[in-house]
Amino acid sequence: MEYHALCPFSRDWLIPWWLRELPAMKVVWHPITEKPYDWPKVHWIQPFVYDRTGARNVPLWAMNKWVDGWQGKFVEDDYYFTLADDDWLEPGFIDKISGINTDFIVVSAARGQHQVSSYPTWPLIAMPEHMNIGQITGSQLISKGRVMKLARWTQENVCGDGRYIMDQWSKYPHESFTFLPDVWERFNFMEPGRYDEAVPIIRELKGVAA
Numbered sequence: 001m002e003y004h005a006l007c008p009f010s011r012d013w014l015i016p017w018w019l020r021e022l023p024a025m026k027v028v029w030h031p032i033t034e035k036p037y038d039w040p041k042v043h044w045i046q047p048f049v050y051d052r053t054g055a056r057n058v059p060l061w062a063m064n065k066w067v068d069g070w071q072g073k074f075v076e077d078d079y080y081f082t083l084a085d086d087d088w089l090e091p092g093f094i095d096k097i098s099g100i101n102t103d104f105i106v107v108s109a110a111r112g113q114h115q116v117s118s119y120p121t122w123p124l125i126a127m128p129e130h131m132n133i134g135q136i137t138g139s140q141l142i143s144k145g146r147v148m149k150l151a152r153w154t155q156e157n158v159c160g161d162g163r164y165i166m167d168q169w170s171k172y173p174h175e176s177f178t179f180l181p182d183v184w185e186r187f188n189f190m191e192p193g194r195y196d197e198a199v200p201i202i203r204e205l206k207g208v209a210a
Helices: 012-025 058-069 093-097 160-171 196-206
Strands: 003-008 028-033 079-082 104-110 141-144 177-186
Touching: 003 058, 012 028, 012 196, 028 058, 093 104, 093 177, 141 160
Parallel strands: 003 028, 003 079, 104 177
Antiparallel strands: 079 141, 104 141
């Protein structure tokens, strides 16, 4: 079984970070981009280039294009999840979810120590009561290939990822979801100023003196 991180990617300055840290993450990374990049030819990087013509919500449009383009390649029992290019996973993330075999896994999302954009810092905790817009973000839901291949995201508003999760929650039996409130995705980890622990990493990548 493999774990696939689906990543609409546009922040070129983060490329060195991703390439350096990916092997320890233990995922197959799918950078979904508007232009081709010269990625290393390794199994754990599987790029996809899409056309954004007609997009209203570019990241969700990119995800729909990826799902359409990946038909016939999904592994039914592998796990797939979205991860923005400035998101990250806590250390040991994959080890903590391995051994689970339900169609869906829901993890928690940390949101840092400092609010530097419209997103607040209170964490999004994985629990059934939080399967609603405003209480969950797209990267918290991990799905088997058998259901991810059917995925479609609405582009009608900025809450399309929350709407998608609510649709899955209403469509599938609740016993097919495993909630892991103590396993953490790091929402917007590389957004400058949000996480204290990311400050030296961002300074290094941007060439800013400490």
